[in-house]
Amino acid sequence: GAVVSQHPSWVICKSGTSVKIECRSLDFQATTMFWYRQFPKQSLMLMATSNEGSKATYEQGVEKDKFLINHASLTLSTLTVTSAHPEDSSFYICSASFPRDRASEQFFGPGTRLTVL
């Protein structure tokens, strides 16, 4: 149980275009979803936290107009990288949880590798 999928697994786009990444919880209802970014040989950096039906909470330094997050249902969150540029190339990973308490586990998707040319 507790499977999270991401789509697409990789995407290549031209500079200036927008890219949408989907994160789905397949067998549970995720009240909270998280978006992370990982640069090569580095740890994951939390970008934002989204709760179903409300606006996402962005971490300091993450541009909310650049990285649009929508959590429209209990099983789907989307991250849209708007007007992508080469510096946005990275590995984006989502996670989902249904927090029963303050220390509940997050379940991770397989990641999406974005390359902006």
Added chain:
Amino acid sequence: GDSVTQMEGPVTLSEEAFLTINCTYTATGYPSLFWYVQYPGEGLQLLLKATKADDKGSNKGFEATYRKETTSFHLEKGSVQVSDSAVYFCALVNDYKLSFGAGTTVTVRA
């Protein structure tokens, strides 16, 4: 705020060697502790977890014990294989937030 510190890598071992990756944490309250593994080009996989003091998590020959008195969650495996080559992340969840360590790259040579 909460933080996780794990030993820096890279770590290179021979097959069948003993592996230890140290992890200590700083957190208030009662966090849950996790070890995740990331194979090249892939996402994170949960390796093991412990939700309270003195719990031992184990999976695939790996073990880690939640030590509240030393605020540690060291990962161990008695005999590593080439397939264990990966990046290992120690993490904690507290107050609904996940904090990661920097990751330790482990390479096992045949």
